[in-house]
Amino acid sequence: MTDILSAAPMEAKSARALPEGAGWWFEPKWDGFRCLAFKAGDRVELLAKSGKSLNRFFPEVVERLRAVPTSRFGIDGELLVQERNDWSFEALQARLHPAESRIRRLAAETPATFTMFDMLVAVDGQDLRPHALLHRHGRLTAFASIHGDARLTLSPGTEDRDQAQAWLDGGLLEGVVAKRLEGPYAEGERAMIKIKRLRSADCVVGGFRYAAGGGVVGSLLLGLYDDAGLLNHVGFTSGFAGIDKAELTARLEALAGPPGFTGDAPGGPSRWSTERSAEWRPLRHELVVEVSFDHVSGARFRHGTGLLRFRPDKAPAQCRMDQLAQ
DSSP states (O other): HHHHTTTOOOOOEEESSSOSSSSSEEEEEOOEEEEEEEETTEEEEEOOOOOBBOOOGGGGHHHHHTTTTEEEEEEEEEOOOETTTTTOOOHHHHTSSSSSHHHHHHHHOOOEEEEEEEEEEOOTBBEEEEEEEEHHHHHHHHHHHEEEEEEEEOOOBOOOOHHHHHHHHHHHEEEEEETTTTOOOOTTEEEEEEEEOOOEEEEEEEEEEEEEESSSSSEEEEEEEEETTTTEEEEEEOOTTTTHHHHHHHHHHHHOOOOOOOSSOOOOOOOTTTTHHHOOEBBOTEEEEEEESBBBBBBBSOOBBBEEEOOTSSSSGGGGGGGGOO
């Protein structure tokens, strides 16, 4: 089983729409930590997409899998943490902490769920990777029906494209993943398709950063007003295709000055940023842009956004946090 313990997860390529035709299996795209979980005797391994062990960060999941009364299996899934009746990526990130005491406390207060969506190794030790998803998922469903509980769950799925589209349109998921029912587990390959749910929001440009080379704008810092009238930093956009950056920079510099962000503001340097990359210039609340985004987490855009257009017709005061509501 040594080779299987080093397996790489099957990857996904992006698409704008769900694939047409028969032979597809659709699942929710979870916003957690992708994880390959293996058991061999008393040994349990939780492996991240990078191949690094997640065992020390999720001791309660390790113990839950160790308690499964079978000596062998390999499962592909997602680690999720629920906070205030919703899945929280921030709560997951809080687990990646150097202090074991903190990890143990969080594991007890907000235990993680391992949501399963594929099976690589059967309980009899059979390598399922060459088999079709239809067969692998059948083995996984049988496993979940015997060993599953609230902390070890089977991801929902469907062959019905209309149902998958309803998931996308419903607004509760980050997206949908499509897999070929007859496809093998192609580890390390982009053999799945992911379709993200795109939305748009009108935001106030509360500040900007210069590009690494200096001289021209590198990113716009986006803000939305809360009920107290404070402008909170909610993300950034840096795609300026077809835009004259020198002209935009001059426009931004003409707006430079307070108040910038009056609520939550952009943070300082992280271990990945230089002092220069963390610097930003506050702006007067005059410029509004519409951006596209795919997911919100902790009242912020989870990823970078796409700049759709400038909105001179929109009053900054109309750009409110309720646009991020699910």
